[in-house]
Amino acid sequence: MRERGRTRRLLGLGTRTGSALLRTRLGGQSDWRALGEALFEGLSELKGPAMKLAQIMAQWDDLLPPELAEELSRLQRQATPMPWEGIRRTLDAEYGDLERVFERVETTPFASASMGQVHRAVTRDGETVVLKVQYPGLDRVLEDDLVQLRRLMRLGRWLRVPQARLDALFEELAASLRGELDYRAEAESLARYRARYAHLDDLVIPEPLPALCGARILAMRYVAGTPLRELEGAEDAVRQRLATTLADWLTEELFTHGELHADPHAGNFAADEAGRLVIYDLGAVIPVPRERLAAMMRLLRATLDADAMAMDAALRELGGRQGEGAPLALYRESAEAVAPLFAPGPQDFGDVRVHRRLRDLSPRVWAAMDRLQPPADTLLLSRTLNGHYWNLVRLGARLDMHARVRPLLARVGA
Known part of the structure; x- marks a missing residue:
């Protein structure tokens, strides 16, 4: 019913x-x-x-x-939020006697998501933790x-x-x-990412607590932070530090480890009191095969060179060409819209002229997608990178993408 x-x-x-x-x-x-x-x-x-x-x-x-x-x-x-009674039933099913494990569990969540919500708790040892509880x-x-x-x-x-x-x-x-649905997999991702990026001092990933985790409950040490969407009024130095950390981390994810955090909505990111970037949610991590990354970088190379024929060829390599392809003029306009972000020197991601042009161009690109139909993995990678781009826009990032990208193009042979 x-x-x-x-x-x-x-x-x-x-x-x-x-x-x-x-x-x-x-x-x-x-x-x-x-x-x-x-x-x-x-x-x-x-x-x-x-x-x-x-x-x-x-x-x-x-x-x-x-x-x-x-x-x-x-x-x-x-x-x-979901009423506490339903969440409590899930907690009781996992832990049995809840009071035996926790001194208290806050009944009001401090975050609600699509698959579960997050409650703060204090263990019998006096440690503050967070419990991500799947909706019953x-x-x-x-x-x-x-x-x-x-x-x-x-x-x-x-x-x-x-x-x-x-x-x-x-x-x-x-x-x-x-x-x-399986929170144990996310706990494993948290542990892997914490070990992998321990050298990035400005990046914080909460520590999972395996003894308290289950298939429907993810337990982590509590890390306080200000959500990314609430940082528009933060000091410029703080926002630039966060943007640089985000860009460094994404670069290492892709080009060193062949993976990518695939849920880039702003609610998954925050800044702690020290101005470090906090990543709360690793429920969606996708592999990025080296050949796929190299093909996308060849498309970027062709775009930066404003070479419409090479852009069309790169899309064909990605499996994205069907029929006649897009008009060459659309390729050229796309290249002109993207080029300012990759000019030498720091470029302002907060420059409304750049993303206004991208927004204006987007409907025409989407209309051409009847003929340009990349496979699902390419679309997912594109959507994810687009989400991370808008997070940089929200931070008002100023990054030298020219200096960042040139070595990466050479690294994958693009």
């Missing part, structure tokens, strides 16, 4: 979204903020796959109407939710998103959510 209720609510939200999109396609006006508020309220209560999709779409700053994107972004930091019953409703979600995603065609891209996004989302 409860599952049927979820289905009805998902279909209701889909109908409301479809109506707003149809009015816009017919030349009418839609109240995007009102739609965003309705989606926020409905999805933050339902949790699960639909909420995860909305969080991903909120990262598409270049696609959604600004009012809608702003409301959906609240799902990354203000989602309605999520494993039972996941597959049914995914069926409904695939139907709802057809609405993306009204935003001129090619069906191939929607299909790839769905497969990516489904695989990610199934993997995120």
Whole structure:
């Protein structure tokens, strides 16, 4: 009965979204903020796959109407928490006598996500920890939710998103959510990343506590931090330090270890009191094969050289060329839009002229995706890097990407 209720609510939200999109396609006006508020309220209560999709779409700053994107972004930091009674049942099932393990567990979460929510606790030894608790019953409703979600995603065609891209996004989302059901895997990722990046003094990754972890509970030492989205008013030196750390870490992830943190929404990042970058969530880490990375760097090389034919060839190598490909003029415009970020010397990621041009160009690029249809792994890598780019924009980063990229191009033979 409860599952049927979820289905009805998902279909209701889909109908409301479809109506707003149809009015816009017919030349009418839609109240995007009102739609965003309705989606926020409905999805933050339902949790699960639909909420995860909305969080991903909120990262598409270049696609959604600004009012809608702003409301959906609240799902990354203000989602309605699940009542304590359901969370308590999961804790009791894992620990048995909760009072035997913990002196106290805060009943009000300080973070709510699509798959679980986070509660602070104090152990009997007096240590403050955080418990990421999976929403009860999520494993039972996941597959049914995914069926409904695939139907709802057809609405993306009204935003001129090619069906191939929607299909790839769905497969990516489904695989990610199934993997995120096991919190032991995330605990292993935390331990691996802590050991791997221990030399980066400005990077903090919470320590998992294996003795307190289970399939549906991830326990970590508590690390306080100010969320990235709340750092716009922070001192410039702090923001530049965070941006540099983020860029250094991403470079090492990709070019040394062949992996990438694939959930770059701003709620997963923070700054501690010392101004160090904190990464809270490692539930989604993807492998990046060296040949895939090299092919993408060859595309970047062609883009920086403004060589439209080489850009087309690089996309064909990535599996992204179908039919005639995109107009050469679109390749050239894309190259011109990207070039300022890679000019010699520090470039300002906060320069609205740069990402305004990228936003203006984006609809034409998406329209061309009917002929440019990269495989799912390339789309996931592209989306993830795009999310990290917007985090650098939010920080107002000033980075010398020319100096950073040239050695990397040579390193992979691009």
